[in-house]
Every structure is written in structure tokens, then in C-alpha cells.
Amino acid sequence: MFKKILIANRGEIACRVAATARRLGIATVAVYSDADANARHVLACDEAVLIGGPAPRDSYLRHERILEAALATGAEAVHPGYGFLSENEGFARACAQAGVVFIGPPPGAIKAMGLKAESKRLMEAAGVPLVPGYHGSDQDPALLEREAARIGYPVLIKASAGGGGKGMRVVAAAAEFGAALASCQREAIGSFGNDAVLVERYVQRPRHIEIQVFGDSQGDCIYLFERDCSVQRRHQKVLEEAPAPGMTAERRREMGEAAVAAAKAVGYVGAGTVEFITEQDGRFYFMEMNTRLQVEHPVTEAITGLDLVEWQLRVAAGEPLPLRQDELKIHGHAIEARLCAENPDANFLPSIGTLAVLRWPSHVSFRRNADAQALHDPAPVRIDAGVGEGDAISPHYDSMIAKLIVWGEDRAQALARLDRALTETRIVGLHTNAAFLRRVVNSSSFAAADLDTALIERERAALFDAAPLSLAVAAAGVAAHALALERAGEDADPWSRRDGWRLFGGAARRFELDHAGAHHSVLLERGHDGAATLTAAGERLAFASCPLGNDRYDLMLGERRLTLEVHAVGESVTVFAPEGSALLREVDVLAHAGEAAEGGRLTAPMPGKVVAFLAKAGDQVKRGQPLAVIEAMKMEHTLNAPSDGTVKALRFAAGEQVAEGEALLEFEPA
Template structure:
């Protein structure tokens, strides 16, 4: 076994690998950029090496710097995690040439599966079922358009070197093809440095099911069952579960054997995932192979009781697979949710900022092993894999995932209930997150009823988007309780120092001005009677009210006879209230502090986050309509289109295509129509 390994990645996967390595007595080396000097993965490892600026192109994607760090620290092996260099055959070969083990497949296997078009040809030879499509090397635009017509719309354009949903577009009609191809190629160049695409028939109501495979260097190969990853937005996974609901044992065996055959065809070694697109009737087609460990591997660990990272380390050290196919069993059901910093109501626009509050549900575990260190002593009902801590920042340089929330149950119903409870108890204050959205998906009719396909989110749109915020009654009561508790903590034992508004006769009145994020404000009055009773006044409503602090920013309230527990966190004037029904963020306005503030500046279209201007779709002097696309930005390797806020005229462009812009910077001047 290795004595020291270098982890060529960041975030939760680097923390995950470090935890398993420590358990096995292996020392670890982290690498970090300018943006990651104090990151969680650096603290999780025994040593750390700086590799460059924040941009991945100048740090995590520079193979020579990673290799130099491994050599300088005496690391015997490199674990690439996922993303960055994990599927780079040149880096894998460079490690081998330097006498350093690459904890992954050989470079030849990565190369064979890395280009989607070439891998399709290999799978066809291995008799693995394929979706009808064009996988040729000729990338002439006119030819691609003719091939799309031959296949029949709708078609899917995919970056040949792509992955993670990037460089992918669905085209429903010939008139849309040219624009979709150009956008797909731009994103493919930015993400993978290769504009080549392939075209496939777009399967209606498809399920996305993938098979976890594992091979050692002695010719042994197994499949560790399937994961259903059908719930996606913008072709990126949102929820994953194992096993796939409704999977018949015979179909599971067929797909598992096809996945093993696909991996064996390229001489695979290590952990990999063969992804299939599936019809509702169970027919399946090879889509691609990810030659690395997947983000969603914890659900497979949960139902098999195995540590897949440990398997990776053992196989890379030359050992045989710990188990054979007939020894692998499924127990229970597991679901993983990807908690991301993004605004779900703004087309999942990534969000940045400091994680002022990051609190997980009580009882969250990572691993509990029995004495032989091979199997979980018992599955953890709740597991959190996070690469950030409270106080860390989500930056525009890397993927916006905050953590993975993984639950296990004896059956799917129990796992669903545990996931709902875990999401309800998760508290994040800072960037926008998809926590509330994830909870709505888990409770949607389609997901709860296992009616799964990649169009689930769009089909359930009315239930998932633009949800009503937490009621003003609960939000206001939480803010008032939080303010009272904060004041009580400051006052002394001296009764004359109490700041509770007590009056010998009559009642005291205190006004709270609360502003909503979406605009508008409410005036909330707290009345205190001389006998200690309290009443909240909201408009015409008078609500009997009591509050008791519970610690950790939690409060027990009674509102008009109803008992409820809330958590409340304040960052400056912004106060976020977490309740069983959901959360709300309001601004508690100090009227005196803001006396004389001017009106907000208007007349501009601004960048919602740091990024690069890709193109302007309107020019100075153009008359535009509300919702008309005005500019395209690229941020976090994804393209985002900014639209006109109203009818009006474009007055001036502030940047040129290709220039970097900061969050809140004006991209163009805009004059609204009278």
C-alpha cells in the first residue's frame, strides 16, 4: 500500500479521499490555488503545495505543476478526484512516465472513452446498444445539419470531449440548429478546448441510469449495481438514487454485464461509470463512460456497505478486487442531493459569496466501519460530504456545489422521509442555494411516485419554481424573537437595566420595519402588556405571541396557540428565518441609520456574477422588447443570457466581447420606454 498520495483536486472529493487515506494510514498532500489557501481540503491533508492563481487554467489544470508537487513531496501516487485532470490521458501518462501511480485507469482507456464519437464506435464493435446518431470526424456545419435531419428531430448536440452537461443542446426543429450548434461549440471550446460535437436522436422521456464498474490489474471486473440520475437541470444532475426504482433483476443483470463488457473492451482498471440512456419500457443505450469516480458514488457506498475510495487505493497499489460479483449485495435505498450555490428561480444562475451560516442537521455522519475495515458496520442514515466550512466563500472560479447530502433507508419511502427532514434542517445564509428547491423536488408527485425521466423538473415546473415564501406571520415572529433574545443576552441582572419594555400601566409599542427581497415592506408592531403578555400586530391582525430562546439561534414560539420552532440568523440587517415550512430572508431596517438614503440607480443591465462577456445580441440604438436577449456571459463554464428588463432602447455597451466583468458591473446602458 502507498505511504503518501497527492490529491490533485479540491472541495469535498479531496476531503473525502483524505479521510479514507488517513484511516488506512496513508499520508496525504493537498494542492491549492490563490483562492484556496485556507480551504477545507488543505486543512484535511498532512501537507499542502501552492500551484498557482485562482483560475483553474493556471493551477488545477496545469499538469506539470501537479506532477512537480507530487515529486517534491515524495508522493507515490496521485488521486485525481473528479473534474480537472481526472480524465486527462496526457496527465495519466505523465504520472506513469514519472514512476508515480495514477489512481485511475490507464491513459489508453481514458483516451478511448474520452472522445464520445470514438467511444461510440468502440461500443458498437463490442455490441453494446447505441442511440441512433452521427459520431463522425467531419465537423462541417452543413453536414452536421443534414445528419440531424436524417436522424430526425428532436436531436441532441453534444460536445465530443464533454461531460457534466456542458456543451450540450437539445434542438427541436431545423430552424434552431445553427444557433444551437454555435452555442454548443463555444461552450465546448471554453470547457474542453475542443469544438467537435456528435449528434444523437433525443430520446423522449428518457431515464438516465448509470452502472458503477470496478476492475483491477489482474483481469477481474465487477459491477456494483446502478444509480438513477434522471433528475437533472441544464443536463446536470440534481438528485441521484440507488438502486433505480422499478429496476427488474434481469434488467439489472443485463445492464451490469453490458457495462462490464464496455469497460473490458478498453482494458479498464479502477473505478468507472458506464452511463446509459433508457426508454420507459426498459430498453437502454450506451451514452458515455466516465473514467473516474463519480460525484454520486456515495449512494452506491450506502447500499453496498463499501468504501469505493479504499477500493481505488488498493487496486492502484496492485491488489485484487476485495470481492467478486456474487459476493456483492444491495441493502436498502439511498438518495443523494447536490446542495449548490445557485438561484433556482433565475434559471439556476450560480451564486457567489461568503457562507455566513452553514449548519447541518444533527446526527450527520461520514463513516462507521467495523473491525475488518472492509464494510460499513451499519449504513449511516445521514451523511454529509462537504468541502467548505462556515465562513468560507463560494467563488466564481470553481463549481458552485456546497455539499452532498446523502440519506439511507431500509426502503425508498424511509429514504425519502429522511431526505426531506435533512433538507428542512439544513441552514445556509450567504449565497442563494437550491435547498428549498431540492425539498420541493423530493416532495413532488413525480419524484415521490418514482415517475422518473430527465424532463421531471420541467414537467413539475408549477410546483417547483416561484414558490411562495414563508408566511409573513412566521417570518416576522422569528425576527422579533431573535431581536428580543439578542437584547436579553446583553442586559444585566440589575432590574433597572432590563430592556424588555415593561410599563407599570398600559402597554409599550415597538415598531419593526421589514423589507422583502422582491420589493415592498411591512410594518410589524410588538405590543407588551404590563402583565408580560405580548401581541404582534400585522395590519389588521392581532396575534398573541410568546418566545423562548433555545440556543444555536433557535427559538420556540407560540403564535395564537400554535407552537413552532424556528432558527434565525442575522448578517447585518439581513435576517433569515428557517421554519419547518421553509425559509425567508428579510431586511430589518434601522430607519434612523438610513435616513436620507437616495433611490437606487437604474437604467443599466448588470452582471449577476463575475464572468466574461461572450457576445452582445443588441447594439446601441436598437429598440428592444422586455425579455429580449441582450448579452451572453460565460461564468463557471456555463453560458448565461441576460435579457431586457422592459421595452426600451440600448444606449451604450460598456465592455467588449471577451472582457472580464465583476459582479454588479454594468454591461450596457439601457433606457426604458416611457
């Protein structure tokens, strides 16, 4: 076994690998960028090396700098995690040439599975089922259109070198094929430098099921069952679970054996995932192979009781696989939710900022990053995170905050635990998808395991148009928090009381709140006898509050008694209630009195680069019309006109960098 390894990654996966290495007595070396000098993964390792600037191309993608760090610190092997250099054939070869073990598959396997068209030709030769389609090298548009007609519409055009949903188009009819192909090729050349595509039959209501495989250098290969990753947004996974609901033992064996055949066809060694697209009747087709550890590997660990990172280390050190296929068993059900800094109501626009509050569920014991506890005793809730309270989510890297993994004896218990865990998770300081995930978990389709990759679109009304936390409850939380601040520092002197008592009459306080896209005036009145009422949206309710500590309050609101948790950061107030949460803005009327006179300005939601302006100075535009496109956090974001009006001036040019909050253009509402 290795004595020291370098972890060529950051965030939760670097912390995850470090935890297993520590348990095995292996020393670890972290690498970090200027932006990550105080990051959790740096503190999780025994030593660390600065490798460059904040942008990945200046740090985590500099394989020569990473290898220099490995050699300088005496690391015998490099664990690439996932993303960055984990599937980089050149990096794997460079490690071998430098005499450092790459904890991953051979370079040839990475290359073979790197191009979709080439990998599918290999799979066809290995007898692995493929979606009917064209995977050839002849890219003549007329030929591609003829192949689409042969396959039968609808078809899917996919970039051969693609991933992450880029360079992908669904074509419903022949008349749409030419334009869709051109668009797909433009996006493919821009994203991957390769405009080659493949054309396949578009599977209706597909499920996305993947098989975890493991191979060793002795030529053995096994599968560690399946994960269902059908719940996706923007072709990216949101929830993953194991085992796949409705999977029969026979189908599991067929898919597992097909995955092993795929791995053996390329001489695979280490952890890998063979991804299949499946029809509702169970028929399955090879999609691609990820030649690395997956983000969702913890659900496989939870149902098998195995530490997959430990297996990676042992196999990379030349040891045989620890178990045979017939020794593997499934125990219980596990689900993983990806908690991300993003705004689901703004088309999942990534969010950046400081994690002013980050609190995990406290009602059950939980494990962080597969620590010293044995994995064969699965915890009900596990948190894999690379950040803590007070840390910042920057624009330079992925928006994932943490992975919340739950385990239960069966799917029903796992669902209940996930719902409770999401309910008790507290993240304040930026937009997150926590509330959205809870709605997905409670949607009729997910609860009934009626799964396919269009589940989020199918459940759109329940997921995006859900009723917000009522104004009365949200305002009660704001009022309770304000009263607690007023009373802070009171002592025995009756003249120091700040509860609004008056010798004659009562006291009133007005709150100006932005809630659920609308502005409201809320009135808190306290009478001479100490009784209080809260008036919100025309409803006047009896009100009383008692602080419970740790930002929690016991409230009486009308005839209801409830416990709320309230966190204020600047003008923003987040209220957590049993039925959900609300983000409000407490408006200082005097401070914002001059805002209306400034005119409208469209500002950058985060640091990024201006891709294009879709209107010019002097243009009259309609509400919702796209005005500008910026690129940030690996994604493009379109800014739309907030109302009918006129574009007065553009403040930047295409290609220029902008800071968060900078006005991209001046806009005058009609």
C-alpha cells in the same frame, strides 16, 4: 500498498480521499492554490504544497507543477479525484513517465472514451446497445441532415468532444436542422476546440442510469450495480439514488454485463462509470463512460458497504479486486442530494459569499467523508463536505457546498430521512438550493419514482411557484430575534429592562421588510400589561416569544405555537420554520432614503468577465429584455432589464473583468 499519495484536487473529494488514506495508514499530500491556503482539504492532509494562483489553469490544471510536488514530497502515486485532471490522458502519461502511479485507468482507456463518436464506434464493435444515430467522421452538413432524416425526428445533435450539456441541441423538424447544427458547432468549437458532432434519435422521457464498474490489472472486471441520476438541471445531476427504482434483477444483470463489456473493450483498470440513457420500457443505450470516480459514488458505497476509494488504491497498487461479482449484494436504498451555492429562482445562477452559518442535521448520527467508521454499517445521514462555517464559496471553482447522503432500509425510509435532513440543514450567507431540493424530494413525481430527465420541468409549478413562507411567520421570526437582541445584557436592575415597558401606555416598533419580492411594513405593539401583537399584511395576531438558545425561539402567533430558527447577517434575515424558510431584507429606511434618486444600475452578481452587451447607450428597452452577458463560475449569465426604460451608458467593454456588485451599465426606468 502505497506509503504516501498526493491528492491532485480540492474540496470535498480531496477530504474524502484523505479520510480513506488515513484509515489505511497512508500519508497524504495536498496541493492548493492561493485561494485555498486555509481550505479544509489542506488541513485534512499530512502536508501541503502551494501550486499557483486561484484560477484552475494557474494551479489545479498545471500537471507539471503537481508532478513536481509529488516528486519533491516522495509521493508514490497521485489520486486525481474528479474534474480537473482526472480524465486527462496527457496527465496520466506524464505520471507514468515520471515514475508516479496514476490512480485511475490507463491513458489509452481515457483516450478511447474521451471522444463520444469514437467511443460509440468501439461500443458498437463490443456489442453494447447504442441509440440509433450517426457517429461518423464525415461532418458535411448535407450528409448530417440526410442522416437526421434517416434516423427520424426528433433528433439530438451533440458535440463529439462535449460534456456538461454544452454543444447539444434537440431538433424537432427538418426545417430547424441547419440553424441548430450551426449553433451547436459554434458552441462546441468555443468550449472544446472541436466542432465535430454526432446525431442521434432523441429519446422521449429518458432516464439516466449509470453502472459502477471496477477493473484490475489482472484482467478481471465487475459491476457494482446501478445509480439513477435522472433528476437534472441544465444537464447536470441534482439527485442520485441507488438502486434505480423499478429495476428488475434481469435488467440489472443485462446493463451490468453491457457495462463490463464496455470497460473490457478499452482494457479498463480502476473505478469507472458507464452511463446509459434508458427508455421508460427499460430499453437502454450506451451514452458515455466517465473514466474516474463519480461525484455520486457514496450511494453505491451505502448500498454495498464498500469503500470505493480503498478499492481504487488497492487496484492501483496492483492488487486484484477484493470481491467477485457473485459476492456483491445490495442492502437498502441510498439517495444523494448535491447542496450547491446557487439560486434556483434565478435559473440556478451560482452564488458566492461566506458561509455565515453552516449546520448539519442533528437528529441522527452522521458520518463525515467516510471516516473511521466501517462503511458496511451505513449511517442514516452522511455529509461529504470540503467547507465549514466561516469558509467562503469563491468564483474560481465549482458551486457545490456539500453532498448530503441518506440511507434507509427501503426507498420510503430513505426519502423520509432525506426530507428531514434537508429540513434541518442550515446554510446562511448566500443563496443555496436546499429548499428547492426539499421541494423536489416531496414532488409527486419523485416520491412516486416517476423519473426522467425532464422531471424538474414537468414539476415546474410545484418547484418554482411554491407559496413562500407566510409573511406573518417570517415577520414573527424577525421580531423575536430583534427582541432577543434588545434584551441582551439586561441585569437585575429594573431600569435596564429593554422589553418596551412604559409607565403609561405601550410601545410600538415598525419593521420595514422585503419579503418574496414585495415590501411590507410590519408593526410590533407591546401593551402596558406586557401583551404583544404583530400586524402583518393587514392581519393582527397575538404574539409572544421566548429564546431557546442557539438562535432558536419558541413563539406564540395567534393560536399557533411553533419553533423558529433565525439568523441575521447584515440586513439579511433568514427564518427557518417547520414548513420552510424565508430570506428577508430588513430595510433601514434612513440609510436607503437616497437610493431611489440614483437611478437604476445593473450590477454583476459575482466576479466575472463581460461576454457581450446586447444593447447600446441610448437604446429604449422592455422589461425582461437581455442587456448583458457575463461569464462566471464556468457558466454564462444573462442580465435582463428590470423594467421598461433606457440604457444611459455602458461602463465596461466586452472581455473586461468585473468585480461583484460593479455596475455594468446605467439604466433609467421609464
